[in-house]
Each structure stands twice: as C-alpha cells, then as structure tokens.
Amino acid sequence: MRRLTVLPSEADGHVEAELPWYVNGTLDTADRAYVEEHLAGCARCRASYDLERRLAGILKTPRDTLEYAPQSGWTQLAARLAGSPLAAASPTYEGHRPSATIRPPETRGRRRLSPLIAGILLAQAAAIGILSFLLLHFVTEYDSAAFRTLTQPGSVVSAPEAATIRIVFAEETSAAQIGSLLRDVGGTIIAGPSTADVYTISLQDAASSTSDDAAYAADWLRAQPGVLFAEPVGPPPAP
Amino acid sequence: MSSTLHNDQTAASRDPPAEARLLASVARGDREAFQRLYFLFHRRLARFLLRVTRRPEIAEEIINDTMLVVWQRAAEFRGEAQASSWILGIAYRRALKTLSRKSESVPSIPAEALPALNAMALDGLAQRAELADWLDAAITRLTPEHQLVIQLAYVLGLSLEEIAEIADCPVNTVKTRMFHARRRLRELLVELAGPDYIDSQGAVT
16 A cells, blocks of 8 residues: 655654565565665665664574474374374364363373373384385285386376475385375375385375475475485476 | 565465365364374474574474364364464464563663664664674563564564464554564664664764
C-alpha cells in the first residue's frame, strides 16, 4: 500500500518502522519501492538498514545441529504417543475434543517406557521392516512398476526432478541405519542399487518438494556417517 | 538500492496448501501424515526455538510439546490462518512461557541519557566484529515478547501479518513491539560497545 499521504518529516519514522520487513523481504511491491526510494536519499536510514541487515544475518545463522536431526526428536515423541491412550485412537472425531492438557490425567502415574528403551524397540521394529522389504524386493522375482533396478527395462521412474537424490551408502551401513536416514529426510528408494551401488531416492510429498529441499536433504545426508555420496539430481537415466 | 536479503530456504520451501492438507490428515488420525508434518516443521521450529531458548534440549522439548498439541488438536484448526501460523503460534506461546519464567528485569536507559544514533554511529555498530557477541548478550535482555518478535521476523523471515497471526494480536501491536524491541536492542548494543562509543562516533542527529 503506497503511503501517498506521508509528510516528508514523517518519512524517516515510517521507513524505520518498515525496515525489519524490508530486510526480511516480506514487504509488498509498493511498500518496498517506497522504502527503496527513501533509502536512496537518506544516509541515516541507509545506515539503519545496514545495521538491521547485519543483525538479521547474524540471527539467521544456524546455531546448532539440532536443526538437522529430527529423527531423535521424532523417536521420543513417538514413544510418548505410544504411552498415551490417545495414541491408538484418532485424535479427534467430529464433536469430540481431546483434553486440553498435553498428558491426559489417566496416564499420570502409569509406568512408561524410558525413551532409550522405546527408541531401541522402535529401531528393532524398523530393522525388521527394512529387512522384510529388502527380502521381498531383492531376493524374490517381484517386479513392481514402482520399483525397478536401473539395469531393468523400463526402469525410468517418474519423479519430479526437484525431489530426487542419488546416494551411495558405505558398505558397513546396515539396513536399519539406511532406514533411519531415509526417515530423517523423508525419502523413499525409487531405484537402485545400480552396479555402482547407487540408489535413487525421492523425497516424500515429491509434488511439492523444491530443489532447495533436495539440496538441503543432500547436504544433510553427506554429513552423516554411512553415506559416501549424495547429490540432488533428476530422474535416473533410462538403461 | 540493492535488493533485500532473500528469505532463507525455509520460507522458500513452504507450501501452505500442502501443509494444510497434511494437517487435515492428522485431524483424521493419520500417523504417517503426522510424522511427515513433524519432519516438515522440525527445522523451522528448531531454528526459532534454539535462538529463543539457547539450549538444544529445551528447544527439542518445546518442539515435541508443540507437535503433541498439534496431534491432539488438529481438528480445531479451521483454516482461518495458515497451518504454519497455527503451529508456530502453539510454539510461540510455549516459548513465551519458557522465557517469562527466566526473564530478568533490566531497566532501560532513560531516553534522554542515550541520544538517537546518527548515521555514523549506526554504521560504526554494523562494522564492529564483536557485533555477533553483543547481539547474543543483548537479545536475552529483551522482554519475552520483544525477543520473540525479533526471532520470528529475522530468524524465520515471517511477514508482519504472519507474526500477528502467530502472536494472536493486531498488526499494529506487532509493529509497536518491533519498534520498541529494535530501539531497546540498539541501546543494549551501544551499552555493550562501551561508554565512549557515542563520543567516538559523533553527536546526535
């Protein structure tokens, strides 16, 4: 919204108030143009803008690797859900409202699995699931249109280019570890392994994933033990 | 004038319709959708809460408390705001409680004792190598509401309207809080820069 009625003497104050949203890029086109026009002619406001930009840059810098480790948090939350009577039922039906308290009264005092034990049990269940998947799809003659090796005819799998990553795991990486890594990035194996042990993974909700999501996921995967190679690429090439 | 800072990847990757669909699935008890929503929001929540709490274990606890409320109350989301605003609003209130428990009352410098910084003084602050350390110290001395509006605007790159939705207050209240937060932050930065800073940088505008 253009501030056509702002007096020159009030301009500094108005622009100063808009600077945080000019700095973070969320002003609309008209307001952004107004601020830029003022900044071009006001040294004090330009200096103020430079300071805000520097402060914003410092604040945006990641502080901790927690940002890149959702799996441990999810494991703990899943364990909490498993210990709650609300876990088995749908959280809500029409007309039914859950308790406002995070921990329903009936769970208080009940013995709960420690997060460590719950995490171990979940990891074991995941390992069993992964091994079953691998046996079904690699050992048998199962032929699915949704999962083919790169050397099989028709192995081009359609996936949005922005949402695929090529990945090579270290030889000692277990099936459970692979499963854990895939869950962390929300990925699913859609092709591989090739003769060079290259897998192709697609990010969940691929239709809405962007190249930024794939790049971020690849960056994170590369930093993990057990991953030798990870690059965001397009669909696997036809044989 | 050169273009502004771009929003970080978090904002660029957001897809409000997809987030709303996931939330609707969660309301129907879809655990897989809930897990996807958790992974989708974890980075955003972690980035915001780490800055606010400064302790990974507390940030993680608030993330999980927030997402547990999302699981329990997903059906209460009626779509009046974005799904992200609703979820961040839950985290915001939780963070506010955490900050309020540990906030210390630090008296402001009287306005007349601290002249408005002129362009040279502002530019001088921006160039100081110690600015990151001063900022770390200064942020914690802001009130909880001031800390949170700064973090939501600069760490998460949210618009004025989005912050108003999350904080459940009018847009003008957010503007006012931000105005006072930035003013107080600059006072604290100058204080940390030392008593001779203003003298060395020049007079009042």
